[in-house]
Amino acid sequence: MKVCKECKWWKPDALLIYIGECEKKRISTRDSEGPCEAFAEKVESEFMWCSDCRETFHRSERERHKKHVTHEGARVDEDAHEYILAGD
Amino acid sequence: MDFNIIIGGPQGGGVETAGMLLIRAVASTGLEVLGVREYHSNIKGKHSYFHVRVADRAVSSIKLPADILGGLDPETLATHFSEVREGGVVVYDEAIEGKPLTKSPSMDPAKVSRLRSTLAERRINDSIEGLRNYLEKEGVRVYSLPFSKMISDILKGTSIPIERTMNTAITSAILSIMGFEKGIVYGAIDTLFAGKAGVLEVNRKVVDTVYEKLSVEKVRVVKKDERLEAGGKRGRRLLLAGAEAVAVGKIIGGLRFQTYYPITPAADESLAIEEIARVFDDDGRVIGTPIIVQTEDEISAIGMAIGGALTGARSATSTSGPGFSLMVEGFGWAGINEVPVVVTYYQRGGPSTGLPTRHSQSDLLFSIFAGHGEFSRIVIASGDHQEAMEDAIKCFNYAEIFQVPVIHLLDKGLANSVTALPVPPLDTAIDRGEVVDGTEEYKRFEFTESGISPRAFLGRSIQWYTGDEHNERGNISEDPLVREEMYRKRLEKRERILKEIPDEDKAKFYGSDAYEDLILTWGTTKGAAFDALPALNALGRNVALLQVRLMEPFPADYVCKFIAKARRVVSIEANYNGQLAWLISHYCRREVDNTVLKYNGRSISEDEVISAYRRVIEGEGRIVLTGGE
Numbered sequence: 001m002k003v004c005k006e007c008k009w010w011k012p013d014a015l016l017i018y019i020g021e022c023e024k025k026r027i028s029t030r031d032s033e034g035p036c037e038a039f040a041e042k043v044e045s046e047f048m049w050c051s052d053c054r055e056t057f058h059r060s061e062r063e064r065h066k067k068h069v070t071h072e073g074a075r076v077d078e079d080a081h082e083y084i085l086a087g088d
Numbered sequence: 089m090d091f092n093i094i095i096g097g098p099q100g101g102g103v104e105t106a107g108m109l110l111i112r113a114v115a116s117t118g119l120e121v122l123g124v125r126e127y128h129s130n131i132k133g134k135h136s137y138f139h140v141r142v143a144d145r146a147v148s149s150i151k152l153p154a155d156i157l158g159g160l161d162p163e164t165l166a167t168h169f170s171e172v173r174e175g176g177v178v179v180y181d182e183a184i185e186g187k188p189l190t191k192s193p194s195m196d197p198a199k200v201s202r203l204r205s206t207l208a209e210r211r212i213n214d215s216i217e218g219l220r221n222y223l224e225k226e227g228v229r230v231y232s233l234p235f236s237k238m239i240s241d242i243l244k245g246t247s248i249p250i251e252r253t254m255n256t257a258i259t260s261a262i263l264s265i266m267g268f269e270k271g272i273v274y275g276a277i278d279t280l281f282a283g284k285a286g287v288l289e290v291n292r293k294v295v296d297t298v299y300e301k302l303s304v305e306k307v308r309v310v311k312k313d314e315r316l317e318a319g320g321k322r323g324r325r326l327l328l329a330g331a332e333a334v335a336v337g338k339i340i341g342g343l344r345f346q347t348y349y350p351i352t353p354a355a356d357e358s359l360a361i362e363e364i365a366r367v368f369d370d371d372g373r374v375i376g377t378p379i380i381v382q383t384e385d386e387i388s389a390i391g392m393a394i395g396g397a398l399t400g401a402r403s404a405t406s407t408s409g410p411g412f413s414l415m416v417e418g419f420g421w422a423g424i425n426e427v428p429v430v431v432t433y434y435q436r437g438g439p440s441t442g443l444p445t446r447h448s449q450s451d452l453l454f455s456i457f458a459g460h461g462e463f464s465r466i467v468i469a470s471g472d473h474q475e476a477m478e479d480a481i482k483c484f485n486y487a488e489i490f491q492v493p494v495i496h497l498l499d500k501g502l503a504n505s506v507t508a509l510p511v512p513p514l515d516t517a518i519d520r521g522e523v524v525d526g527t528e529e530y531k532r533f534e535f536t537e538s539g540i541s542p543r544a545f546l547g548r549s550i551q552w553y554t555g556d557e558h559n560e561r562g563n564i565s566e567d568p569l570v571r572e573e574m575y576r577k578r579l580e581k582r583e584r585i586l587k588e589i590p591d592e593d594k595a596k597f598y599g600s601d602a603y604e605d606l607i608l609t610w611g612t613t614k615g616a617a618f619d620a621l622p623a624l625n626a627l628g629r630n631v632a633l634l635q636v637r638l639m640e641p642f643p644a645d646y647v648c649k650f651i652a653k654a655r656r657v658v659s660i661e662a663n664y665n666g667q668l669a670w671l672i673s674h675y676c677r678r679e680v681d682n683t684v685l686k687y688n689g690r691s692i693s694e695d696e697v698i699s700a701y702r703r704v705i706e707g708e709g710r711i712v713l714t715g716g717e
Contacts, residue, residue: 015101015133016160018183019236019250028243028250030183030236054098054133054194075249080100080132 005031005069008040014074017051021075042072049074089119089144092151093262094168096137097160099128102255105280106158107138108506109259113268113276114142115327115508122615123506124150124691126717129352129444133194135163137717142266148472148507148615151694152715156265158258162187162216163195166203167717169219174227179261181235181254185216233261233301242293248286256291260298270299324511330502330612333473333509334432335360337480338404339378342518345396345403347381347389352444353503354406354434358382386411390418390431397422397429398553400523400545402484404430408500409438409451416458419493423463425553426533426541426578428487428494428521432480435499435611437689446689447501449611449662453670455495456640464581466490467640468593469497471614473507475637481516482593488521490585491540497639499662501612501691525549531560535573539580582641594643597650599625599632606654607633608680609661610668613692617660620697627698627705629656636668648676658704660684662692683710690716 004010004022010029012020018031024038046059052068095110097103104125111123122141128134139150153173159165159180166189172178190203191214207214212222220230235257239250260273273295281288328336335357338346343365348358362380369375379396383389389405396403407415412433422429435451437443455467466486470476479496487494524530524542526549534541541560544551552562557574559565598618607624609617614635624631634650651657651672659669659680664687669680684700686692692713700711 013101013249013251015098016251016254018161018181018187019254021249026247028248029240030250032183032186033240052192052194054192077100077249077251 002035002039003031004029004033005071006042007034007038008042008072009038010071011073011075012049012051012071014049014054014076017054017069045072048072089142090147090151091142091156091266092154093140093142093156093158093266094137094154094171095140095158095160095258095262096135096164096168098132098163099130099134099136100132101160102251103127103136103138103160106160106255106259107140109255109273109276109280110138110140110262111506112279112327113259113263113272114140115325116272116275117268119144120146121506121508122147122150124501125504125506126690127445127504135161135167135195135717137164137168147619148612149619149694150691151619153695156262158262159184160254160258162189163192165216165219166190166207167199169223169228170206172223172228175229177229177231177265178223179231179233179258179265180216181258182232183234183236185232187216188214189216189219190214231261231265233298235261235298238297238301239294242290242297246286246290248290252287253291253294256294257298260295261302264299264302270295273299325508326511327506327508328473328477329356329504329506330473330476330498331356331434331504332360333477334406334480334496334498335364336512337477338432338484339365340477340512340514340516341481341484342402343378343404343484344401345379345381345393347383347392347396347403347405348407349383349386349389349411351386351408351411353436353500354408354411354432356503357406357432357434386414387418390415390422390429393429393431394418394422394425394427397427397487398546398551402488404432404484406432406434408434408436409454410441412451412455412458419465420459420461420463421555422493423459423465423578424461424555424557426491428484428491428543430483430487430494430496432483432496433498434503435497437500437687443689445500445504447499447612447662447691448687448689449499449613450664450667450687452497452610452639452661452663452667455497456642462575463578464490464492464585465640466492466494466585466638467497468494469610469637469639470502471596471609471611471635471637473502473505473509476502477509477512479593479637481518485517485519486585486589488543489519489540489588490581491521491543492581492585495640497611499611501662505612505691526551532562533558533560533574533577535560535577539577539584586641586643586645589638589643591646592637594636594638594646595650596635596637597632598635600630601632603630603632603654605629605631605656605658606650607631608636608651608657608659608668608672609633610636610639611662613660613662616692616694616697619694620701623694623698624701627701629705631701636671639671642671642675644675647672648678651676651678656681656704658682658684658701660692660697660700662686682708684713685711686713686715688714688716
């Protein structure tokens with residue numbers, strides 16, 4: 001299925017993993033949208049984002065994430081610290 | 089009218105904004121509202137939620153089952169589905185359909201195991217669709233709405249990501265389902281997104297779209313003829329979390345110097361003071377803010393606050409359990425030097441770091457006994473937002489009148505929960521105790537008939553302070569007669585404190601004088617017990633409630649007379665040992681008959697009190713509550 005979540009250009013939101021951003025078109029979409037003309041197969045990079053674990057991992061840790069949904073990166077809300085309650 | 093709503097999602101994924109939006113919108117109608125936050129200490133990603141209770145009468149606790157559950161992710165639905173009543177509503181974004189409920193490795197393994205057992209017991213397959221089928225069979229109305237699709241259409245041509253408005257969408261849906269007009273949502277988003285025109289415009293469009301969609305679907309929990317209205321005019325109110333209520337109280341009470349080292353949940357209070365407080369001169373011009381110092385640690389925080397108090401500035405420090413552990417040495421120093429410093433102490437789950445963002449009332453005995461040696465202190469525990477605000481003022485007054493360190497004892501349940509309070513009067517009496525200018529002959533620790541030495545501020549006379557025993561001037565003395573007299577002077581303040589502090593600050597009684605059973609409680613647990621009182625009286629017993637407020641010096645004479653009249657005494661508190669029950673046993677020489685305890689880090693709810701009381705009536709002596717997620 002050539003939908004957003006399978007596309008190289010799509011970066012999921014770090015928290016609400018069913019929505020994300022298309023880096024190619026610079027638009028916000030849901031993971032199930034598509035297909036579209038800009039679709040490109042995902043490629044493995046040195047560092048990947050695991051949507052299931054909500055963490056970045058190195059190629060050497062691939063085994064631990066082999067059944068997880070992974071992407072080349074994730075979209076992180078850089079203003080989140082302004083409104084998230086913290087605990088320490 | 090009594091509505092309970094849960095909105096949940098990954099921490100940082102919009103839950104906080106959704107909850108505040110809901111609370112602000114509802115409060116603007118004049119209805120009473122209480123929002124309780126549950127969140128993880130890891131900051132991002134883990135499941136967090138807001139439990140919001142809306143009623144046409146004052147409420148001070150949450151209650152299950154919930155009427156509406158709004159989920160931003162599958163985990164929320166898996167976590168809370170069993171808390172929704174028959175006839176209630178579950179609403180979520182259709183984009184999460186097809187996702188498993190318990191797959192995410194970011195979930196705590198213990199939770200996954202527990203949820204999977206629950207799903208298996210109820211024969212629910214681990215998917216949104218499986219859950220939906222189950223809920224519909226159980227009489228729960230499930231609405232899978234195309235929030236992200238609708239938002240996606242609205243956002244075309246903008247750079248605003250969908251997730252930024254998901255909270256507005258789900259909150260709008262909930263408010264629409266409850267029968268509120270969309271104008272109140274506009275009001276809430278106008279306030280929350282003030283100064284962000286683009287975001288505001290998009291959010292208004294989201295509100296319009298959601299309301300239109302739900303109007304077509306005719307989704308509504310309340311019947312058409314049951315309009316949600318406030319019981320009467322409430323006047324102007326402030327929407328405040330407990331820590332912010334304390335901040336407002338401190339400002340009204342004349343705070344001039346506050347120190348803190350960041351710690352959950354106390355830091356919110358200092359940040360609120362920094363944001364809202366202004367100091368005016370006699371002509372009404374702003375000359376600055378109270379001085380708020382973020383110190384390098386809690387040892388420094390109490391040291392600086394003590395220094396501020398000695399100069400005559402109304403001074404306080406704010407912390408929670410781990411911080412107060414570090415402050416204890418300084419607290420004792422304040423004790424021997426009779427320093428009117430206030431420590432605002434927010435309890436959370438301990439020991440050590442424990443559960444930083446979770447509720448607990450396990451530091452009562454620590455706050456009373458902390459420190460080596462013997463000295464007088466005052467410990468006052470607030471039971472709700474209004475008391476927290478008023479007690480913040482009283483703590484300053486009592487500290488300065490009696491010249492003792494004061495602990496204002498609060499808890500996480502109060503600190504992080506939000507409610508609407510009437511705008512407080514600003515002409516509150518400030519009593520600074522006996523203050524003199526100080527001369528060459530001034531004796532800081534002078535023996536007087538009242539037992540209180542008139543206080544002069546540092547800088548106006550020569551004064552001596554050390555951690556050692558001292559004579560009237562403050563010079564070190566190990567003379568046994570001086571020691572005996574100075575020691576007695578400090579300790580005998582207890583009697584004067586008990587004599588002068590009014591009864592309503594010692595304990596508050598609720599219910600009929602002809603009670604058979606007496607519930608004892610303190611802190612925010614009062615809220616659940618108070619809200620449950622009518623239901624408890626309907627169980628066939630005449631039940632009253634005593635909320636103990638002054639914990640040290642313990643008002644034994646006042647409290648024990650209520651205990652003596654009761655045929656059954658039941659304590660309800662959020663700790664393992666029954667710390668208030670222990671005080672009653674010690675001071676009133678009577679064992680509490682039943683203890684209802686909770687120590688899993690979650691606040692006690694009204695329904696838990698009611699079900700626990702049924703077990704009390706059946707003869708169970710010790711009941712441990714385990715509710716909450």
